[in-house]
Amino acid sequence: MGYLLRRVNWASQGCEERGDLRIAQGRILERSASLRPRRRDLIVDLEGHWVLPGLVNAHDHLGLDLLPALGTPPYSSFYDWAEEIYRPDESPIRDLERAPQADRLAWGAWRNVFGGSTAVAHHDPWHRRAFASSAFPVGVVRCAWAHSLGFEKGLHRRYRPDRPFVIHAAEGTDDRAGAEVRELERLDLLHENTFLVHAMALSADDIEILARRNCKVIWCPISNLHLYGQTAPITALRQAGVNVALGTDSTLSGGLTLLDELRCAAETGQASPDELLAMVTHRATAAFKILDGRGTLEPGGRADLIVLPNRGSAANSLLAARIRDMALVLVGGRARLAGPDIANSLKLGSPNAVVDGARFRLDDSFITLRDRLDRILGPDYPHGDLWHSTAEVANVRMAPDFDEIH
Ligand SMILES: [Zn+2]
Secondary structure, three states: OEEEEEEEEEEEOOEEEEEEEEEEOOEEEEEEOOOOOOOOEEEEEOOOEEEEEOEEEEEEOHHHOOOOOOOOOOOOEHHHHHHHHOOOOOOOHHHHOOOOHHHHHHHHHHHHHHOOEEEEEEOOOOOHHHHHOOOOOOEEEOOEEEEEOOOOOOHHHHOOOOOOEEEEEOOEOOHHHHOHHHHHHHOOOOOOOEEEEEOOOOOHHHHHHHHHOOOEEEEOHHHHHHHHOOOOOHHHHHHOOOEEEEOOOOOOOOOOOHHHHHHHHHHOOOOOHHHHHHHOOHHHHHHHOOOOOOOOOOOOOEOOEEEEEOOOOHHHHHHHOOHHHOOEEEEOOEEEEEOHHHHHHOOOOOOOEEEOOEEEEEOHHHHHHHHHHHHHHOOOOOOOHHHHOEEEHHHHHHOOOHHHHO
C-alpha cells in the first residue's frame, strides 16, 4: 500500500515544482508532473497545499520539554541563568522526575511533530530503547555532546570525530561567554563536525576562526532574546560562510515549536524566508551529514515530509504556519499527525485530539501519553503552553464551547 499525493506544490533544495508524489515503504518512490494511481494506492488531493521536507530541529533537550520557562531574565550569561534556575530538589524540576524518562522524551518528540520537525538533534544522554521504538514519533540525530566549557569535565573525552559534536558555547553577552571560542580553539575542539549552540558573544576574530575551521552554529533566537535581550550575529556568520542551523532549545527558554523560532528568526531580519527554509531542511541535513534523503524530497529518500496550506511561496507558507495549520506530518512514511480531511483520505480514523484549536488525527500513543502524564504530574504541575494547547476530542466535546473552538 502506498500514498499518492496529487496536485501538490513541492519545494526541495531551493526548487519549487508542481505535480504528484508517490510514497511507499517509508520512501519517496516517484515525483512527477502526473502519476497514475496504482491498485491499493491511497490518494490524497492536496490542491492548495505545499509539501515540504520534514524540518530539522537542530537543538532540543527532549527530556526537559515538560518544564515551563524558568528564571527572571535578563541575564548576562548562561552560567548566571543556570545558577538561578537549577533547583533539583524543588518544584517543578523535582516533580518532573516523577514522570518516566521514556514519557518525558516522547513528550519532547511530540512537541517537535506539532511544529513540523521530523528530525531532532537531542542534546543529552542517548536513550536507545526509547528512540528506537516504533512509537517514538520523530527521528533523533545521534550526536556526541558536551554541555559547556564551564559545566563539563574532560571535554576531550566527549569529543568524537565520527559524529556531530555539539556544545553550548558563547551563550550570553559577558566576557566569560566572549572568551569561549578562543578557549575551544586552544583546546583543539573546533573542527568541521563541531556545532556551537547559541554562539552569541562572538568577535570578528571568533567568526573568522569558526569559518576557517568550518564549524557549524545552531541559532536559538527565542531562547537568546528571552534570556539576554539579544541574539547571535547570524548575518556576519553567514557572510563569513558559516553553516547556520535553527533549533528550539528546551521549553525552559525556547519557543513553543520550531515554527515559532522561524518567525522569530525572520523578525530579526538576519535571514530571508528562503534562507530560513534552507536552514531547517537541506542545509541542516548536510551539516549533520544525514545522508538518507531527509531535508529534501528527492526520489529514493526517506519520506519525512510536511503538508501546509499554500500562502504564497514555500518559504512564506512555512513562516505563516502555526500548529493548527499542519495538514500532515509524515515521518519515515508514517503519518504521525493529520488534519481531518487527509486523515480520512489515508484511512487513519477520526480526529482524536485538539491541538492549538484545531482537530487532528494523531497516533494513539499521544493520547495515552498525555493521559499518563496528566495522572502522574497532577493538576498543580506548572505546565507550559504546549500542554494547555492540547486536549483530547473526547474531553473537549463535553465542554459547552466546543463549537467556538472551531
Ligand atoms: Zn540547550
